[in-house]
Amino acid sequence: MSTADLHAIIADAEARIAGGDRSASPYLLRGCALLEMGRPADALVDLDFATIIDPSNCEVRAARGEVLLTLNRVSAAMEDLNAAIESDPAHPKARLLRGVAHLETGDWAASEFECSNAIALGSCGPIAWRTRGRARYKMGDYASAIDDYCKAIQLRPDDAECLYWRGIAHRDCGEHDQAIADLSAVIDLNPLSSEAYVSRGKSWSALGDTVAARSDWTMAAQLLHHSH
Secondary structure (H helix, E strand, O other): OOHHHHHHHHHHHHHHHHOOOOOOHHHHHHHHHHHHOOOHHHHHHHHHHHHHHOOOOHHHHHHHHHHHHHOOOHHHHHHHHHHHHHHOOOOHHHHHHHHHHHHHHOOHHHHHHHHHHHHHOOOOOHHHHHHHHHHHHHOOOHHHHHHHHHHHHHHOOOOHHHHHHHHHHHHHOOOHHHHHHHHHHHHHHOOOOHHHHHHHHHHHHHOOOHHHHHHHHHHHHHHHHHOO
16 A cells, blocks of 8 residues: 555544544554554554444454554453454454464464464465464474465565575475575575575585585675674
8 A cells, every 4th residue: 555545544534533433443544554654653542542442343453463563562462363353253364463473472383273264264465374384384394384485475476584484494304405596585685684694505515515605604794793
């Protein structure tokens, strides 16, 4: 959504509030627009109002949970997401966000379960596949993680995070050529990624190319030095 569209949503919400609309809707709309604009603290103020007005509204609770996740307030986010799902168990975004929250807390199995629910309910964007892939990687299911990362990358080919973790999963499966290809793509997208150089160096080393490995590790050391 464009910046102009977001400003239009905010202006409409403010007009409704000024006109006496005391429902949760304008606060929800303005809060979601503010979050999209990268202003989660301001968004939370509106979504707090919306929650007070309509605490059982699953859209409000899901949106507030998303804002709290953005602010790294995972426990508080989980309360809102639990409330959203209690109100509507088939709410795909709330399921996905709860999967993200479980990933943050290290509950890999619960994260995989919720992401699978979200995907089954139609939330098939790259975040759903990427989050489930990360959970499956953490559970040691590298092949399934790679499958999920592939689906996410099909939807967003320039997702450096997905490419990186697919590369790591390939590496941990012993598929070093594929790992190098993914990590090289990460470096093309982000030449300052010291982690990608370190990981690619490990795959070069596993393939016996000590010259390439040393070159990558030297580059990683230089990047880390200049970042401090």
